[in-house]
Amino acid sequence: MKKRTRLEVLKDLLDVLQKNKQVKITHLIYKANLSNNSIKPYLEYLLKNNLIEQIIVNEKRMFKINLKGNEFLQEFNKIKVFSESYGL
Numbered sequence: 001m002k003k004r005t006r007l008e009v010l011k012d013l014l015d016v017l018q019k020n021k022q023v024k025i026t027h028l029i030y031k032a033n034l035s036n037n038s039i040k041p042y043l044e045y046l047l048k049n050n051l052i053e054q055i056i057v058n059e060k061r062m063f064k065i066n067l068k069g070n071e072f073l074q075e076f077n078k079i080k081v082f083s084e085s086y087g088l
Contacts, residue, residue: 007076009034009042010051014073017052017065024062 004012009032016031017023023031029039043063046052051069055062065073 006042010046011073011076013039013042013046014051014065014069017063018070018073022055022057022062022064024060028063 012032013028016028020027025036025039025043028034028043029036032039034042043052046069047054049068051066051072052063053066055064
């Protein structure tokens, strides 16, 4: 099995967030197939680049995708379709 690139992991995390309104970190770890330690740099990157937001719901830390994150996913998917159509 091919190892995912950093960009693919970021896309997978954003996909999970796009399909759910708000998500706990444990759900993200499970759905994106990451470990507790490996997810942290990705979440930090997504937060720092304003692609996701951290919110507190019932004293629990949750994450949700924002407009910029949704736009990133749309563009990523366009590039993926384009590159696959040329066999890249």
